[in-house]
Amino acid sequence: MNEKNLDHSHGHLEQDNLDSFTLIIEKKLDKKQEQENIKNCISKVIESLGKKIIEVGPGIIGHIKGRIEMKDKIRFSFVDEKQGVEFEGNINSEEKIDELEIKILAVVPVGGKELKKIKKKTKEEVDKCFN
Amino acid sequence: MFETNFVIVTGFLGTGKTTFIIELAKRLTEEKDKKINILVNDFGQIAIDGETLNDFGMEAKRITKGCVCCEVKQDLVAQIRDLKKNFEPDIIILETSGVASLLPIYRTVEQYVDEIETLTLIDVSRYDKLMEKFRTVENQLTFADRILINKIDLADDEEMKKIEEKVSKFLNKENPDGQLHKISARKKIGLENVVSGIVQ
Numbered sequence: 001m002n003e004k005n006l007d008h009s010h011g012h013l014e015q016d017n018l019d020s021f022t023l024i025i026e027k028k029l030d031k032k033q034e035q036e037n038i039k040n041c042i043s044k045v046i047e048s049l050g051k052k053i054i055e056v057g058p059g060i061i062g063h064i065k066g067r068i069e070m071k072d073k074i075r076f077s078f079v080d081e082k083q084g085v086e087f088e089g090n091i092n093s094e095e096k097i098d099e100l101e102i103k104i105l106a107v108v109p110v111g112g113k114e115l116k117k118i119k120k121k122t123k124e125e126v127d128k129c130f131n
Numbered sequence: 132m133f134e135t136n137f138v139i140v141t142g143f144l145g146t147g148k149t150t151f152i153i154e155l156a157k158r159l160t161e162e163k164d165k166k167i168n169i170l171v172n173d174f175g176q177i178a179i180d181g182e183t184l185n186d187f188g189m190e191a192k193r194i195t196k197g198c199v200c201c202e203v204k205q206d207l208v209a210q211i212r213d214l215k216k217n218f219e220p221d222i223i224i225l226e227t228s229g230v231a232s233l234l235p236i237y238r239t240v241e242q243y244v245d246e247i248e249t250l251t252l253i254d255v256s257r258y259d260k261l262m263e264k265f266r267t268v269e270n271q272l273t274f275a276d277r278i279l280i281n282k283i284d285l286a287d288d289e290e291m292k293k294i295e296e297k298v299s300k301f302l303n304k305e306n307p308d309g310q311l312h313k314i315s316a317r318k319k320i321g322l323e324n325v326v327s328g329i330v331q
């Protein structure tokens with residue numbers, strides 16, 4: 001593959017000054033937690049991620065989306081502040097679980113070092129949900 | 132010989148493509164008795180949309196590792212040929228990544244399908260900002276057969292009027308044949324005409 005092709009391997013993001021990152025976080029918890037608590041905590045993480053993108057970029061989010069796979073599976077999506085972080089799918093709130101997987105895909109108008117920093121911070125914030 | 136139509140669902144990131152396709156595929160299958168296949172072109176290693184469609188009992192083939200309008204063109208062709216051979220679908224629906232250019236996709240698929248229909252979603256609350264910042268949005272509107280103003284549940288009458296005016300103005304100039312629909316994919320509003328338009 002030549003260099004031009006490599007440039008293109010993000011699927012055209014660069015022509016619109018977009019970039020992306022992916023996080024896949026698998027967790028085995030020492031102590032069981034309620035699904036609802038986990039959902040709320042992740043929701044806050046996603047919200048602050050989106051706000052950060054708005055703050056450092058040209059004022060829009062792009063799309064942050066993902067899934068939380070616990071005993072029940074839910075997906076979330078964050079496209080603008082007015083709509084907020086939206087969840088779809090049902091969970092049994094009080095059900096306690098000790099194993100889960102979180103996937104986050106952010107396609108945003110921020111790139112380079114700045115985005116790497118934001119990704120790292122997001123991962124740390126997710127980890128904090130489980131202390 | 133059976134015929135396969137190709138429906139491209141495009142629109143910027145987060146405009147509601149996946150939500151819309153879930154409803155569209157359901158209606159085409161249940162109400163119009165059509166055999167449907169879905170292709171999803173998503174970013175990154177994770178196929179969030181593919182999994183979401185699976186949650187709704189729909190199988191979606193994933194095309195990852197790039198954009199269907201450039202480096203994974205051949206994947207797209209291979210998938211279409213494979214689906215036609217094994218499933219004989221009436222309609223193949225493609226969810227684009229949200230930033231794909233349309234012309235290269237047409238050129239790639241036109242020899243493998245009988246008809247191509249492009250549906251472009253736009254998002255009521257972000258139209259101005261997206262038009263201002265992203266060239267792809269213009270491209271998607273210019274080549275659309277149908278333009279679906281989505282998330283109308285979020286706008287009041289006045290906002291609706293404003294956005295309709297803006298979109299109409301753009302279409303009058305750049306895409307006078309494009310048909311305008313107002314929908315809410317999530318609240319399932321205004322979808323009948325879109326569905327009927329696709330099957331006629």
Ligand SMILES: Nc1nc2c(ncn2[C@@H]2O[C@H](COP(=O)(O)OP(=O)(O)O)[C@@H](O)[C@H]2O)c(=O)[nH]1
Pocket residue numbers: 063065076077078079086088142143144145146147148149150151229281282283284285314315316317318
């Ligand atoms: N209020 C509202 N939200 C919607 C509508 N359609 C989709 N959404 C939401 O918009 C977000 C992005 O939707 P998605 O289908 O993932 O967009 P995509 O990136 O274009 O595939 C999700 O949170 C959806 O629930 C709608 O008609 N009204």
Ligand SMILES: [Mg+2]
Pocket residue numbers: 148149150180226
């Ligand atoms: Mg999608």
